[in-house]
Amino acid sequence: MQTFKVDGMTCGGCVRGVTNAIQRIDPNSKVEVDLETKTVKVESVLPSLEIIDAITNAGFEARTAH
Numbered sequence: 504m505q506t507f508k509v510d511g512m513t514c515g516g517c518v519r520g521v522t523n524a525i526q527r528i529d530p531n532s533k534v535e536v537d538l539e540t541k542t543v544k545v546e547s548v549l550p551s552l553e554i555i556d557a558i559t560n561a562g563f564e565a566r567t568a569h
């Protein structure tokens with residue numbers, strides 16, 4: 504499980520946008536978005552940098568959370 508902090512998400516559309524962006528590069532990934540805490544949890548074989556890239560390209564600011 505990888506955890507990211509993602510800024511710029513405000514509604515269900517953003518949640519879908521982030522989810523789709525990640526599942527586009529890894530269709531088998533599991534994505535869990537918590538709008539309130541701006542946290543995105545991802546279960547994926549991909550390295551975190553690639554996931555951050557995908558989220559960034561979708562128009563949001565992402566960084567790894569610990």
Ligand SMILES: [Cu+2]
Binds near residue numbers: 513515516
């Ligand atoms: Cu939105």
